[in-house]
Amino acid sequence: MIVCPACKHRNPEDAEVCEACGENLEDFLYRACPACGALNPAENVFCHRCLERLKGAAPEAAEQPPAAEERMTEGEETLAETTEKEEESIPSFLSEEAEEAEVAAEEEPPLEEEPAETLPPFIETERREEPLTREEEPLAEKRPPSEEQTTETEQAPAPPDEQAPETEEGEEVLPQIATHPLEGIEDGLPLEVGVSLPHRADPLSSEEPTEEERADAELLRRIAEEGAPLQEAPSKAEGKEPQPLSRLGRVLLHLMVLLAALAPFFTGGQTAHWVLPRRDIGGLVDMTSTLSVHTPVLVSFDYSPSYAGELDPLALALVRQLASRSVPIVAMSTKPEGIGVAEKICATVAGEMEDYRYGEDYAILGYLSGQEAGLRTLKKGVGYAFKKDHVQHRALSELPVTSGIDSVADMEHVIVLSDENNIVRRWIEQVRRGDIVLLHALVSTRIEPLLVPYEQAGQLETLIGGAYGAAEYEKASGMEGMAARTVDADIFLFLVMLLIAVITNVVYVSKE
Amino acid sequence: MQTVINALVHLSPATVEAVGIWFAALLTLAVLSFILGDNPFFRLAEYLFVGIAAGYAASLAWSNVLWPRLRLLLTDPGTWWYYGLFFALGMCLLARGIKPISALGNLPLGVLFGTGAALALGGVITGTLVPQLQVSFLSLSPADYGQGLIGWAHAIDALLLVVGTITVLSVFHFSAPEDETHKGIGYRLLEILQGTGRKVIMIGFGALLAGATLSFFAILKSRLVFLYDWLARFVNVGL
Numbered sequence: 150m151i152v153c154p155a156c157k158h159r160n161p162e163d164a165e166v167c168e169a170c171g172e173n174l175e176d177f178l179y180r181a182c183p184a185c186g187a188l189n190p191a192e193n194v195f196c197h198r199c200l201e202r203l204k205g206a207a208p209e210a211a212e213q214p215p216a217a218e219e220r221m222t223e224g225e226e227t228l229a230e231t232t233e234k235e236e237e238s239i240p241s242f243l244s245e246e247a248e249e250a251e252v253a254a255e256e257e258p259p260l261e262e263e264p265a266e267t268l269p270p271f272i273e274t275e276r277r278e279e280p281l282t283r284e285e286e287p288l289a290e291k292r293p294p295s296e297e298q299t300t301e302t303e304q305a306p307a308p309p310d311e312q313a314p315e316t317e318e319g320e321e322v323l324p325q326i327a328t329h330p331l332e333g334i335e336d337g338l339p340l341e342v343g344v345s346l347p348h349r350a351d352p353l354s355s356e357e358p359t360e361e362e363r364a365d366a367e368l369l370r371r372i373a374e375e376g377a378p379l380q381e382a383p384s385k386a387e388g389k390e391p392q393p394l395s396r397l398g399r400v401l402l403h404l405m406v407l408l409a410a411l412a413p414f415f416t417g418g419q420t421a422h423w424v425l426p427r428r429d430i431g432g433l434v435d436m437t438s439t440l441s442v443h444t445p446v447l448v449s450f451d452y453s454p455s456y457a458g459e460l461d462p463l464a465l466a467l468v469r470q471l472a473s474r475s476v477p478i479v480a481m482s483t484k485p486e487g488i489g490v491a492e493k494i495c496a497t498v499a500g501e502m503e504d505y506r507y508g509e510d511y512a513i514l515g516y517l518s519g520q521e522a523g524l525r526t527l528k529k530g531v532g533y534a535f536k537k538d539h540v541q542h543r544a545l546s547e548l549p550v551t552s553g554i555d556s557v558a559d560m561e562h563v564i565v566l567s568d569e570n571n572i573v574r575r576w577i578e579q580v581r582r583g584d585i586v587l588l589h590a591l592v593s594t595r596i597e598p599l600l601v602p603y604e605q606a607g608q609l610e611t612l613i614g615g616a617y618g619a620a621e622y623e624k625a626s627g628m629e630g631m632a633a634r635t636v637d638a639d640i641f642l643f644l645v646m647l648l649i650a651v652i653t654n655v656v657y658v659s660k661e
Numbered sequence: 662m663q664t665v666i667n668a669l670v671h672l673s674p675a676t677v678e679a680v681g682i683w684f685a686a687l688l689t690l691a692v693l694s695f696i697l698g699d700n701p702f703f704r705l706a707e708y709l710f711v712g713i714a715a716g717y718a719a720s721l722a723w724s725n726v727l728w729p730r731l732r733l734l735l736t737d738p739g740t741w742w743y744y745g746l747f748f749a750l751g752m753c754l755l756a757r758g759i760k761p762i763s764a765l766g767n768l769p770l771g772v773l774f775g776t777g778a779a780l781a782l783g784g785v786i787t788g789t790l791v792p793q794l795q796v797s798f799l800s801l802s803p804a805d806y807g808q809g810l811i812g813w814a815h816a817i818d819a820l821l822l823v824v825g826t827i828t829v830l831s832v833f834h835f836s837a838p839e840d841e842t843h844k845g846i847g848y849r850l851l852e853i854l855q856g857t858g859r860k861v862i863m864i865g866f867g868a869l870l871a872g873a874t875l876s877f878f879a880i881l882k883s884r885l886v887f888l889y890d891w892l893a894r895f896v897n898v899g900l
Contacts, residue, residue: 410881413882453714457883515721522780577788579788594872595872606796607796614872615875631886
């Protein structure tokens with residue numbers, strides 16, 4: 150069955166013209182695939198379903214259209230002429246390449262041309278349209294179709310008698326099929342053409358290449374000719390070179406920060422008496438002072454040695470104060486590196502106090518793996534999380550400090566020393582939930598702002614941050630150590646930052 | 662080899678400490694040498710840090726986690742039989758590296774991710790989301806916070822918190838007016854809120870940056886103190 154593209158009339162298989170309107174159906178024949186029986190448009194070379202080659206699918210080449218030269222008017226530039234001009238403007242190395250290719254093509258035996266019968270009719274149609282002039286194309290796109298063109302378009306689906314308008318020379322113009330052959334068939338199968346339509350390349354510009362284009366062509370030639378490097382070139386950061394003044398300013402800034410860090414060596418901690426502990430830090434100190442000597446405190450050293458410079462003074466101040474009050478400490482870590490830190494801190498305090506002994510006053514349980522799951526296990530029972538202690542490898546029931554502990558709730562207070570806000574958050578979410586323990590966080594200044602909401606919500610009893618917090622803690626506990634002695638550096642850094650902020654703002658405003 | 666190991670084991674604690682301090686001081690200098698640009702000393706310190714940290718973590722995982730449970734399983738399998746299941750799952754995880762049987766690793770991975778996601782989700786909802794939402798409903802009346810200036814200060818603090826929360830949330834409201842030329846009053850109000858919210862976010866980022874700066878400054882300070890102590894000891898020894 151052939152559906153007429155003009156009037157949608159269904160014609161028998163062998164119809165060559167539409168029975169209803171007389172439309173030429175030669176190009177709209179559907180061919181049944183010999184392998185699977187699927188219907189294919191006449192121009193399909195391969196079956197759309199099984200990709201079987203459709204022998205004889207392409208009908209005979211349509212009648213040749215009027216010669217291109219005949220359709221050109223005088224004074225119009227042909228594509229051939231344009232190409233000649235463009236060849237002149239092509240860079241020399243490309244011209245050489247083209248000449249070499251031509252020579253090679255002449256030397257090679259000519260390829261066998263594909264028989265004309267195998268070309269589908271739409272390709273022939275495209276061919277017929279190719280010799281159009283360059284000036285016609287943009288005009289055809291921009292301006293509305295002329296009267297003659299409109300007449301041709303409207304008359305295309307007309308019966309053969311009417312559809313053959315004659316040109317001035319009296320030659321018959323065949324209907325040009327520029328659209329898809331299946332266009333207009335609404336109730337047909339969703340068939341696709343077997344081969345894609347060839348796209349015509351945009352014509353090259355006939356203007357002389359600019360200097361920039363020549364430079365690009367030269368660069369392309371160099372890239373094409375030079376050999377590939379054996380190794381990747383080292384990447385070099387691109388960007389504007391800093392101005393000498395800004396470079397000097399940067400060096401000055403670094404020097405001032407370095408001087409601020411070195412300040413304690415010159416001042417000797419003279420500003421330590423300026424430090425005023427905040428109320429919550431004083432509260433933690435008071436709490437540790439009132440703790441029972443029979444109730445241990447769980448201290449989790451959840452920071453790596455990278456942050457030891459900031460958090461060690463805080464940890465030392467805490468452990469020293471707990472040890473001085475004879476409050477038992479049960480240490481652990483949810484970070485593998487934290488166990489080494491815990492051992493170092495506890496050993497330092499044990500070295501300072503003669504009667505501070507492992508197993509009686511403190512114990513290190515070890516590394517708790519599993520993140521959320523590990524903390525949930527710890528909450529369920531300390532014995533589930535730790536089978537033996539880390540140092541002496543004894544059962545927890547054998548150590549005096551851990552013998553009476555079954556769960557975290559038996560310790561009442563949990564103090565987390567951490568350099569990651571996620572770790573503190575996990576302790577809040579997995580262990581503190583249900584208010585079974587009171588949680589205190591002694592953290593790096595870097596993460597302190599992220600944990601302030603938890604403190605304000607009452608989920609953290611205490612939040613102390615960084616080296617300045619350690620100085621406050623030492624001051625509140627009356628045991629001044631390294632943090633208080635080096636607090637001058639922090640105060641000098643504040644002054645440096647203030648000075649830089651004032652100078653840069655003054656410079657900015659004066660420039661404006 | 663055995664002789665060297667014996668000699669190392671029988672080193673006195675004072676010697677070990679002295680060697681450790683020298684090693685730490687030289688590595689600190691190697692890391693600080695990055696100020697002058699990338700160099701082999703910095704790379705050596707970096708690789709040592711990464712390698713030792715990985716080795717230390719692996720040894721801890723064995724001695725703290727795996728071996729105590731494996732020993733229980735071997736000595737009393739009747740009581741601790743379920744550790745056998747966990748070890749079997751762990752062995753399946755190792756199969757990920759062997760292509761023909763890599764599918765065996767899907768089961769422990771599924772258990773791991775499923776359990777982890779469930780615990781994390783439950784914890785976030787009950788431990789962070791709900792409590793933080795609860796405390797976001799604040800009274801703006803000074804009388805609720807006390808008498809005099811204290812009450813007013815807390816009320817202003819609460820107001821800032823509420824305004825900050827609403828404006829920051831409005832930043833993440835993406836919409837466009839129906840008519841670009843005649844924006845409604847609702848859309849103009851939203852634009853004002855979003856502009857304020859962006860400034861609040863910038864202040865938040867500024868606080869985080871300041872905290873990070875202070876944190877790294879404290880680390881620098883401690884390293885300089887350490888180097889000073891080392892030099893002082895070195896000079897004393899030399900004198």
